[in-house]
Amino acid sequence: MLENLKQNDLVITSNKKIILKYLNDTKQLLNLKIMSLKEFVDNYFGYTNQKAIYYLIKKYHYKFDIAKVYLDNFLFIDSLYQELELNNLIIKTPLFKESISRIVVIDTFLDPYIAKEVEKYEHLYLNEETKNYIPAVKKLKTLEEEVNYVAISILKLLDKIDINKIFIVNLNQDYYIAIKRFFAMYNIPLNLAEKKKIYGTISVKLFLEELKNSKDLESALNKIEKDEIYNYIIDVCNKYQFTSIDDIVIYCIEEELKNTYLQDKKLVNAINIIDFDQMIDKDAYYFLLGFNEGICPLTFKDEDYLSDAKKTQNGILTSLEKNILEKQKVINKVSSFSNLIITYKQKQQSVDCYPSVLIEQLNLPIQTIENNEFSYSHIYNKLKLASLLDNFIKYNIIDPNLSLLYNNYQDLPYLAYDNKYHQIDVNLFRKFINSKLTLSYSSLDNFYHCSFRYYIANILKLDKYEETFMTFIGNLFHYILSLAFKEDFDFETSFQEFIKDKNFNAKEEHFISRLKIKLQEIIKIIKAQDQYSLLNKTLYEQKITVPIQSKIDVNFVGIIDKIKYDEIDNQKYIAVIDYKTGIPNVNINNLIYGLSMQLPIYLYLLKHVFKEDINIAGFYLQKIIHENISFQYGKDYDHEIEKLYYLDGFSNDNENILSKFDQTYTSSKFIKSLKMSSKGFYSYAKVLSNEQINKIISLVDEKINEAIKAIENAEFSINPKVIDNKNIGCEFCKFKDICYKKEEDMNNLKSVNYQDFLNDN
Numbered sequence: 001m002l003e004n005l006k007q008n009d010l011v012i013t014s015n016k017k018i019i020l021k022y023l024n025d026t027k028q029l030l031n032l033k034i035m036s037l038k039e040f041v042d043n044y045f046g047y048t049n050q051k052a053i054y055y056l057i058k059k060y061h062y063k064f065d066i067a068k069v070y071l072d073n074f075l076f077i078d079s080l081y082q083e084l085e086l087n088n089l090i091i092k093t094p095l096f097k098e099s100i101s102r103i104v105v106i107d108t109f110l111d112p113y114i115a116k117e118v119e120k121y122e123h124l125y126l127n128e129e130t131k132n133y134i135p136a137v138k139k140l141k142t143l144e145e146e147v148n149y150v151a152i153s154i155l156k157l158l159d160k161i162d163i164n165k166i167f168i169v170n171l172n173q174d175y176y177i178a179i180k181r182f183f184a185m186y187n188i189p190l191n192l193a194e195k196k197k198i199y200g201t202i203s204v205k206l207f208l209e210e211l212k213n214s215k216d217l218e219s220a221l222n223k224i225e226k227d228e229i230y231n232y233i234i235d236v237c238n239k240y241q242f243t244s245i246d247d248i249v250i251y252c253i254e255e256e257l258k259n260t261y262l263q264d265k266k267l268v269n270a271i272n273i274i275d276f277d278q279m280i281d282k283d284a285y286y287f288l289l290g291f292n293e294g295i296c297p298l299t300f301k302d303e304d305y306l307s308d309a310k311k312t313q314n315g316i317l318t319s320l321e322k323n324i325l326e327k328q329k330v331i332n333k334v335s336s337f338s339n340l341i342i343t344y345k346q347k348q349q350s351v352d353c354y355p356s357v358l359i360e361q362l363n364l365p366i367q368t369i370e371n372n373e374f375s376y377s378h379i380y381n382k383l384k385l386a387s388l389l390d391n392f393i394k395y396n397i398i399d400p401n402l403s404l405l406y407n408n409y410q411d412l413p414y415l416a417y418d419n420k421y422h423q424i425d426v427n428l429f430r431k432f433i434n435s436k437l438t439l440s441y442s443s444l445d446n447f448y449h450c451s452f453r454y455y456i457a458n459i460l461k462l463d464k465y466e467e468t469f470m471t472f473i474g475n476l477f478h479y480i481l482s483l484a485f486k487e488d489f490d491f492e493t494s495f496q497e498f499i500k501d502k503n504f505n506a507k508e509e510h511f512i513s514r515l516k517i518k519l520q521e522i523i524k525i526i527k528a529q530d531q532y533s534l535l536n537k538t539l540y541e542q543k544i545t546v547p548i549q550s551k552i553d554v555n556f557v558g559i560i561d562k563i564k565y566d567e568i569d570n571q572k573y574i575a576v577i578d579y580k581t582g583i584p585n586v587n588i589n590n591l592i593y594g595l596s597m598q599l600p601i602y603l604y605l606l607k608h609v610f611k612e613d614i615n616i617a618g619f620y621l622q623k624i625i626h627e628n629i630s631f632q633y634g635k636d637y638d639h640e641i642e643k644l645y646y647l648d649g650f651s652n653d654n655e656n657i658l659s660k661f662d663q664t665y666t667s668s669k670f671i672k673s674l675k676m677s678s679k680g681f682y683s684y685a686k687v688l689s690n691e692q693i694n695k696i697i698s699l700v701d702e703k704i705n706e707a708i709k710a711i712e713n714a715e716f717s718i719n720p721k722v723i724d725n726k727n728i729g730c731e732f733c734k735f736k737d738i739c740y741k742k743e744e745d746m747n748n749l750k751s752v753n754y755q756d757f758l759n760d761n
């Protein structure tokens, strides 16, 4: 039919390849304009771009998706068309119509309003010649059996046919998982062209966070790695170059990123998935799976923005007309290709599936296929055997293939579930993490509770962060306390700034108003506490990163709530404080097992920043949210409140060093239990010598390196720590349903007192 093409034709087709192949095969030099129907419509009638979306959102506050629906139909909404035209938002190709000499439409259904325009010119409709093949349709019990049959049929074909001449046609999404699984079992290379959303990746998250904060594209782009995703983000941003960055542009960019996909890399020699329109090679082999009702032919419903009634008025194909044309298209393909293998399933999971209406209409013979070929994949055979054993044990069903498979795979570990972690290939693991590792106190804490817990939470990242009201309150307190002691701090402005985008119910509002008063109370108390210290410099929310030499790139990162420091008589003094909204635990007995390491880790980080040259006065937790206390007769209420906010932790027993941080150390006015008598510190005062503090830092160093070594070697056994019969490792672990831990997995340990290992030489 393509021999009818002539010089200067405008060709409308969904398959440009067929034309190019024809011209190449026949060695013709024809000057053709080849377009898809969409390209023709855009050039002929005009189209809109991101400028129009921006305009509609700005003027009418539409949601992005709503604006897109209107713009998809702007040719048929008169008022919208006029408004867009008036604002120069319709892009037109002025000389396009003049350039048309003849229009050739190949195998494409036209809406009547387009056909009416096409027919104003010299035109030609070319449709593929149909033949009268009547292929047999293969009937299989389930979707999985259908896919298995297709995979084995392809394997047999591969002995005589080039893999690039075998295609799967019109594949429904329901088949993707099974196709991937079965083709992998049979080692059949496949281009599934799966699309992966980039929204939700770390790069997009960091980019959007920075863009929303800074409203600066360059600084947002600088936050992310220059990889494949970076290029996709650039492409989206380029669409909005016509205006400066504002909240609407940021919103549009975010919405576009939600619908931006990474394309799978295409294999050169593989089975490809194609549409009906791409079936052009009469010698190729085509597999049409899912020849079931509702899937093939596809059915359209009257549920678009423009109803069928409106479509009729505007000369657009109605759903009914599209269904007729779709059916005809399938009939043409089914009867025109001799190497077309059609299959359908009777069940998908437990749902009955009906065969396509075309089977009866075209009188296609049905061939029932039993899957009993077991010469192609051991993995498939073993899985099949396990499922046949299930049927036998549960329902007493004896499948004819059961004994054959059972006799061949007697070593099948059936019903022998093994919960053990089997070590991942180290090279594969390092590739997965890009040979980079970021550790923090919380990830290390997970690791030392149980290596498998760390693996799930920090490598597989299955521990989704969800903000609760309590985490919000914690963040609010940390935020305000990081600003409260700066010169230009205004409580009300900062408080409102933090809560401005949040919605609260009445109970939460009430709670927040009470906590607001508490927060002001703490600020006053902390200011008073600071008066007792000679360390006049303070850092808040200080991020410290320590690079560590290892087989992979490791960075240890920590954010310290408050560091008080100063230089006095050429000596540097420092104290570290972490705010706690929950119950503070300053116990360091389990440090030897890698637990309770938060404050010790901060000392380790500070030592790396300030090198050897610092005197650590102490390290403390400060509980910043308390229950109300009741008035007690004979006690000073204000003093009782102040005591609630006392620091809890360890102080240096060197009086010269400690006095720089707390001038009241002999009977401290802000450190819990810190008191002296003429004989020295009271026994309940938590004090440590310089040597002990240094020992803690060395211990942290040791524990960090021990963890890195295990992580870079992908050692993630299930090994929760049990100390004196108390299971500490599994406390608050969210992965109990995954690990199936057994008694033998427990890492049983004895409790230790920190004095023992800190005094130990």
Ligand code: SF4
Pocket (backbone or CB within 6 Å): 449, 450, 451, 452, 453, 718, 719, 720, 729, 730, 731, 733, 734, 735, 736, 739, 740, 741
């Ligand atoms: S429940 Fe216990 S054993 Fe299981 S992953 Fe969590 S910490 Fe490890």
